[in-house]
Amino acid sequence: MDNPSDSSDEEDFMAITSLFLLYKMLKIRRKRKRSQRSDWLNRRWRVRPSPSTLRMQARVDEYQNLFKILLEEKDDVRFFKYTRMTFVQWENLLNLVTPYLRKNHNSCSSPGRDLVITIRYFVTGRQFCDLAMTFGCTGESTIGSIVRRTSLAIIQALKPTQLYERTENDYYDIMKKFWTDRQVPNCCGAMAGKHITVQKLPNPNAGTSHHNDEDRFSLVLLAICDANYRFTSIDIGQYDSVSDGGVFSESPTSDRIKPINEEADLPREPLNFPNSNVAIPAFFVADQAFPLSTRIMRPYPGENLSKSEQIFNYRLSRAGSLIENTFGILTMRWKIFRNPITVKDVEGIVLSILCLHNYLQNANNEVAENQRLYCPKNVVDHEDSNGVMVPGRWRRKAIAFEPIPAGKPKESAANAHMHRLLLKHFFVLDRIVRGRNCTR
Numbered sequence: 001m002d003n004p005s006d007s008s009d010e011e012d013f014m015a016i017t018s019l020f021l022l023y024k025m026l027k028i029r030r031k032r033k034r035s036q037r038s039d040w041l042n043r044r045w046r047v048r049p050s051p052s053t054l055r056m057q058a059r060v061d062e063y064q065n066l067f068k069i070l071l072e073e074k075d076d077v078r079f080f081k082y083t084r085m086t087f088v089q090w091e092n093l094l095n096l097v098t099p100y101l102r103k104n105h106n107s108c109s110s111p112g113r114d115l116v117i118t119i120r121y122f123v124t125g126r127q128f129c130d131l132a133m134t135f136g137c138t139g140e141s142t143i144g145s146i147v148r149r150t151s152l153a154i155i156q157a158l159k160p161t162q163l164y165e166r167t168e169n170d171y172y173d174i175m176k177k178f179w180t181d182r183q184v185p186n187c188c189g190a191m192a193g194k195h196i197t198v199q200k201l202p203n204p205n206a207g208t209s210h211h212n213d214e215d216r217f218s219l220v221l222l223a224i225c226d227a228n229y230r231f232t233s234i235d236i237g238q239y240d241s242v243s244d245g246g247v248f249s250e251s252p253t254s255d256r257i258k259p260i261n262e263e264a265d266l267p268r269e270p271l272n273f274p275n276s277n278v279a280i281p282a283f284f285v286a287d288q289a290f291p292l293s294t295r296i297m298r299p300y301p302g303e304n305l306s307k308s309e310q311i312f313n314y315r316l317s318r319a320g321s322l323i324e325n326t327f328g329i330l331t332m333r334w335k336i337f338r339n340p341i342t343v344k345d346v347e348g349i350v351l352s353i354l355c356l357h358n359y360l361q362n363a364n365n366e367v368a369e370n371q372r373l374y375c376p377k378n379v380v381d382h383e384d385s386n387g388v389m390v391p392g393r394w395r396r397k398a399i400a401f402e403p404i405p406a407g408k409p410k411e412s413a414a415n416a417h418m419h420r421l422l423l424k425h426f427f428v429l430d431r432i433v434r435g436r437n438c439t440r
Helices: 006-044 051-060 062-075 076-083 087-104 110-124 126-135 140-162 167-184 253-264 307-331 346-365 415-430
Strands: 187-198 218-227 231-240 283-285
Touching: 062 076, 062 110, 076 087, 076 110, 087 110, 087 140, 087 346, 110 126, 110 140, 110 346, 140 346, 140 415, 167 187, 167 307, 187 307, 187 346, 218 307, 218 346, 231 346, 283 307, 307 346, 307 415
Parallel strands: 187 283
Antiparallel strands: 187 218, 218 231
């Protein structure tokens, strides 16, 4: 016969165990509710919108209304005004970025919608709150997330083919184009640096050393272009003050010139000038902000220049104007650069737009001159039938980029001065530019 005390102890044990398990279950449930409430408070965009909100969003959604109409019309001129590209170029771009958009963000979001929102942000430079209302999104954070992941997808899709590292053979083709179009031999590109205004720095630990009088910051963009207004090499990321009057050559930015030159696969041996036995190494053309070196050719400084120095500066400016016009095309087509950029990943935004620029400029060069939309002849500086230089249309717009200030002349190597002297003598002897006498 069982002992009654043993049965009572077993019932007590079972009761205590049940109470303990119930307590643990209630505690887990309470913790889960608290987590859900915190998540709702901090991430309100995850809440399912009401049916009336969804109906309102469908009515104001620019993607579902205006953009779908443009797709049906297939009018390249109207489509270009909205997206800065033709219908065919849009279809090709969408096919290129779609795999990366789906890989970067596994959701039911439409790649076409994400690309439209991002392109419109680049084209207009409007604030996220404005775009959220226009495209029927639930908040600014949604637009910011779309822009960041789409910019990354554009870089992944276009950079390998549009902003790749040029080889030695590529630079030979570039030099040939510079001589044919600008009458500057041995030139591998035109170099310039610009300030891109940003509202605040992405890195909160950057401190206040880059703070200027207008409570703004700037991102320094160093770029090199070819004779077809395409970027061939870029460097982004150095922060400087927009109103900084310091000398560029004494700033940390000057340290980044050397890596650009060393990484470039330029021809190593000196090259002869056309129809001449005189040879100097291949070089980049730059303005007064850059120091003179064996790989960087800059104009003669000052005002009281000799006739030969004036001829040299004029001929060099014909090549140097290419990078100014390339930046001009950029600011004319992408209005985001006309106002301070307020997103966190500024470098990614800038890099994706540079990739888009090269993609569209390559497509632009493949069509007849009278059919070009992205960069017609009158957009950039060009010569008329009388050989007179006509300013491009981009100069009528507000200039978005602040130039890097000219630095104090630094003592350059003797061979750098010798190379400039040889090039000056070549220009003086070869004074025929596009069939007219160059005596400036």
